[in-house]
Amino acid sequence: MSALQVVFVAALTALLLGVVLFSAFTVRAALVVRPTTARGSWLVRIGRASNRDVQRWAFVAHRATGVAVFAFLLLHVFDVALFTLSPARFDDVHELYGTAPMRVFECLLFFAILFHTFNGLRLVLLDVAEIRLSTARRLLHVAVALTAVAGTAASVVILKPVVA
Amino acid sequence: MTALAVEIERSDSEARRHFTVEVGEPTMVLDVLLALQRTDASLAFRYSCRVAMCGTCTIRVDGRPVLACRTPVLLGADGLLLEPLAGLPVVRDLIVDTTPFSTAWRSVEPWFTPRADAEPRVLAADDPSREAIESGLDCISCGACWTACDLAGAEHRFLGPAALNRAMTLAADARDGARDRRLRLVSQEGGVTRCHYIHGCSGACPKGIDPAASIRRLRRWSIGAGR
Numbered sequence: 001m002s003a004l005q006v007v008f009v010a011a012l013t014a015l016l017l018g019v020v021l022f023s024a025f026t027v028r029a030a031l032v033v034r035p036t037t038a039r040g041s042w043l044v045r046i047g048r049a050s051n052r053d054v055q056r057w058a059f060v061a062h063r064a065t066g067v068a069v070f071a072f073l074l075l076h077v078f079d080v081a082l083f084t085l086s087p088a089r090f091d092d093v094h095e096l097y098g099t100a101p102m103r104v105f106e107c108l109l110f111f112a113i114l115f116h117t118f119n120g121l122r123l124v125l126l127d128v129a130e131i132r133l134s135t136a137r138r139l140l141h142v143a144v145a146l147t148a149v150a151g152t153a154a155s156v157v158i159l160k161p162v163v164a
Numbered sequence: 165m166t167a168l169a170v171e172i173e174r175s176d177s178e179a180r181r182h183f184t185v186e187v188g189e190p191t192m193v194l195d196v197l198l199a200l201q202r203t204d205a206s207l208a209f210r211y212s213c214r215v216a217m218c219g220t221c222t223i224r225v226d227g228r229p230v231l232a233c234r235t236p237v238l239l240g241a242d243g244l245l246l247e248p249l250a251g252l253p254v255v256r257d258l259i260v261d262t263t264p265f266s267t268a269w270r271s272v273e274p275w276f277t278p279r280a281d282a283e284p285r286v287l288a289a290d291d292p293s294r295e296a297i298e299s300g301l302d303c304i305s306c307g308a309c310w311t312a313c314d315l316a317g318a319e320h321r322f323l324g325p326a327a328l329n330r331a332m333t334l335a336a337d338a339r340d341g342a343r344d345r346r347l348r349l350v351s352q353e354g355g356v357t358r359c360h361y362i363h364g365c366s367g368a369c370p371k372g373i374d375p376a377a378s379i380r381r382l383r384r385w386s387i388g389a390g391r
């Protein structure tokens with residue numbers, strides 16, 4: 001691994017750690033003082049969340065994915081900007097994007113982008129149109145379904161070279 | 165009859181927290197509290213009407229803000245956790261100080277102000293504004309939405325779902341003479357723009373109101389009015 005690649009991996013690891021911490025903080029805040037539906041560990045409580053709470057969890061997921069996408073975008077701006085310094089350095093760092101762990105990361109990132117986009121569009125729709133609570137929940141189900149379908153399809157394409 | 169383990173968040177750390185109570189079906193959470201108070205007279209909670217009309221018995225049951233008088237105890241549940249409402253200062257045990265909630269409520273001028281330039285009239289049954297007004301009229305100001313809102317409960321700069329829902333029911337009424345002032349009030353810092361579409365309020369309202377929809381409506385009207 002070149003020195004530049006080590007720096008990139010270190011920055012990405014720090015970034016991921018930050019996103020995980022932020023997500024844990026958001027989930028914890030939602031669990032400690034806000035409605036849940038059951039006692040037990042946080043995993044049990046999330047698992048037993050009823051349909052009444054889905055939009056609350058959508059909010060938590062929207063925040064976490066927003067922070068994750070934004071944080072990666074910052075890093076990506078830097079690694080793309082390497083091209084202005086030297087195309088060789090750019091190629092050096094971008095070689096990492098083809099590795100198996102990075103491809104897995106890309107899949108997760110793509111799921112995050114998709115959810116944030118579809119849920120964001122849902123929120124815009126809620127803002128401009130008169131939409132009932134039950135329809136808002138149904139739209140969330142649609143957003144999740146679209147995320148799952150498009151994310152899985154994209155993951156197949158992204159992982160194919162390393163799996164094959 | 166089934167034995168049910170009940171844990172209650174007490175303001176006095178020395179006070180008894182764990183109880184067991186015999187319950188049959190149907191039993192409401194308020195019945196459990198009344199039964200427990202007979203064994204521990206120091207247990208404090210609030211109630212009045214017992215029929216989901218006064219909004220005083222709101223507590224958190226297993227984390228969810230509900231009306232204790234209308235929440236059935238599920239037989240076979242692995243226990244019951246009863247806590248005071250979140251986001252409001254605890255006075256004692258399950259009793260909270262609702263001042264932040266009522267201050268927000270008062271700040272939207274929640275009373276009807278007749279228009280000076282119009283004769284008093286009754287809204288016709290088929291008046292289109294009735295749908296918006298009636299969707300939010302059932303509020304009993306129980307505070308469940310306040311607790312369920314990540315913003316109102318956490319920091320008191322947000323007026324909260326109940327106050328904004330009330331403002332919407334008034335602003336929707338063509339007979340309201342204070343519509344402009346009300347829209348100005350709800351457009352200020354801490355008003356409609358603070359809502360983050362978490363929908364905690366709509367999921368928690370024991371009367372089935374959708375305060376998040378009221379806030380969105382109010383937001384559209386405020387923008388339409390150039391606020």
Ligand code: FES
Pocket residue numbers: 211212213214215216217218219220221222231232233234
């Ligand atoms: S006692 Fe009045 S609402 Fe429960």
